[in-house]
Amino acid sequence: MKRIPYLILLAVILSQPLLAQDVNKLIKEKQVSKIINTLASDNMRGRSALVPEDIDKAGAFIEKQFKKAGLITMQGLSGYRQDFQKIKLSRTSLEVIVAGNKIPEDRLLLSSGAEAINLNSATPIDTIGKSQPLFPTISAIERKGGDKIVLVNKTHAEEFKSAQHYLSRPKILDPDAKSTGSILYILDEERPNDISVKATQGKEIITMANIVGILPGKSKPNESVVFSAHYDHIGIQEPVAGDSIANGADDDASGTTAVISLAKYFSKIKSNERSLIFVAFTAEEIGGFGSRYFSQQLDPDKVVAMFNIEMIGKPSKWGKDAAFITGFERSDFGEILQKNLEGSSFQIHPDPYPEQNLFYRSDNATLARHGVPAHSISTDQIPTDPYYHTVDDEVSTLDMANITNVIRGIALSSKTIVNGVDTPSRIDKSKVN
Numbered sequence: 001m002k003r004i005p006y007l008i009l010l011a012v013i014l015s016q017p018l019l020a021q022d023v024n025k026l027i028k029e030k031q032v033s034k035i036i037n038t039l040a041s042d043n044m045r046g047r048s049a050l051v052p053e054d055i056d057k058a059g060a061f062i063e064k065q066f067k068k069a070g071l072i073t074m075q076g077l078s079g080y081r082q083d084f085q086k087i088k089l090s091r092t093s094l095e096v097i098v099a100g101n102k103i104p105e106d107r108l109l110l111s112s113g114a115e116a117i118n119l120n121s122a123t124p125i126d127t128i129g130k131s132q133p134l135f136p137t138i139s140a141i142e143r144k145g146g147d148k149i150v151l152v153n154k155t156h157a158e159e160f161k162s163a164q165h166y167l168s169r170p171k172i173l174d175p176d177a178k179s180t181g182s183i184l185y186i187l188d189e190e191r192p193n194d195i196s197v198k199a200t201q202g203k204e205i206i207t208m209a210n211i212v213g214i215l216p217g218k219s220k221p222n223e224s225v226v227f228s229a230h231y232d233h234i235g236i237q238e239p240v241a242g243d244s245i246a247n248g249a250d251d252d253a254s255g256t257t258a259v260i261s262l263a264k265y266f267s268k269i270k271s272n273e274r275s276l277i278f279v280a281f282t283a284e285e286i287g288g289f290g291s292r293y294f295s296q297q298l299d300p301d302k303v304v305a306m307f308n309i310e311m312i313g314k315p316s317k318w319g320k321d322a323a324f325i326t327g328f329e330r331s332d333f334g335e336i337l338q339k340n341l342e343g344s345s346f347q348i349h350p351d352p353y354p355e356q357n358l359f360y361r362s363d364n365a366t367l368a369r370h371g372v373p374a375h376s377i378s379t380d381q382i383p384t385d386p387y388y389h390t391v392d393d394e395v396s397t398l399d400m401a402n403i404t405n406v407i408r409g410i411a412l413s414s415k416t417i418v419n420g421v422d423t424p425s426r427i428d429k430s431k432v433n
Helices: 006-014 016-026 029-039 052-068 134-144 154-167 249-269 289-295 333-340 364-368 400-413
Strands: 081-098 108-112 116-120 125-128 148-152 171-173 182-187 195-215 220-230 236-240 243-245 274-281 303-309 322-325 347-350 374-378
Touching: 016 249, 016 400, 029 052, 029 249, 029 400, 052 195, 052 249, 052 274, 081 108, 081 289, 108 154, 108 195, 116 182, 125 134, 134 148, 134 154, 134 182, 148 154, 154 182, 195 249, 195 289, 220 249, 220 289, 249 274, 249 303, 249 400, 274 289, 289 364, 303 364, 303 400, 322 333, 322 400, 333 347, 333 400, 364 374
Parallel strands: 125 148, 148 182, 220 274, 220 303, 303 374, 322 347
Antiparallel strands: 081 171, 081 195, 108 182, 116 195, 195 274, 236 243, 322 374
16 A cells, blocks of 8 residues: 555545545435336346346446436547347257266256257266265366266255256356367266266347446546446246246345446546446346456456445344455555544444455456456355345345445545555465356
8 A cells, every 4th residue: 555645645644534424415215216116126027137137227327327427438439338149058868878868957056058968878977975075076077167967965955956057057158269168067977888968058148237337537538446336137937926037136236226326426526536447347247247258358457446336235243234245355445544534423444245256256356366456345244145146136125224334335435545655565366266
């Protein structure tokens, strides 16, 4: 962190009461509620990035909000949409015959980037034993790639269902991607002597879009601060009590509402010496494809900091006037935020759930891999959150006062970074997986 000249620091301290009045006056709960109710309405149908006609409704709404805020478009774009294309592979058939008997699909999991899959008794066979953790072992196998049949010990039956839910989703690939192999997981320990695997997948090119708007900086326009959230969710699910729409009110309509509210706030106070980039990412839920594409369109060395906002709809473990940031120890970003909040009622804490690996579970990780001080801000008590990734993540479960307080807290905590006074230390790229 750069040293702050005494007079500038004094000016920042004296301006604290005025800034607090600004956020309370310009960031209002009524407007916050209006935005999030629109983003999480049934009309948006869960905002799945794999269903363009659904998520595009949310994208169009965010575009309108960015236009109202007076944001300009990113260089090279004709509008706020940052389009990119992906290939979606969806399984159309799967048949596995072992010793003349057809294996039921509830014991199968296929992971492949090919349109036609043919495996047989000559295909290498691997195992996942009962003492091996299922998900880390699957991850290691997937990274190696190649054609393979993997026998999974039946003690992993419950976790296997979860793996099926995630890995059986359509596979998303770059248009020029080559298949790295096909892997079939079978919930069975008995090694087959005679096996035949035949499967097909349908190929579709889909267009995805981040929504990006910029507020140019006054004295340091080439230095950027990113305020981001993902606006996609998990779409239509199996009905529960007649409800099949996973509205994603907290995850992450709450964060997207914060980005829109902050865009309007900063455009009104006009205090940003650095350029501010406001971005709603697509496809976070299916692999972070939106943030990956975004990171390829700019020079990460010119990004001073990233405020990624993820699930702020309910009070934190410390109450309504507090949030936490992921990866607190990786830069002095959090310390700067804490310093800027001195004298206010809001507090920022380090992530209290390190075992959840939250630093890598949102879009901040993509820019952090480039050395950007990129951190997620959240209030979610995720180990005990009963609504996470369910059809019950509705606006009715949220605390609007909490969301509004967090947005105001972010505005206050960011002021010396936005104003060009503080520059957070870079993240060590070698220590980011």
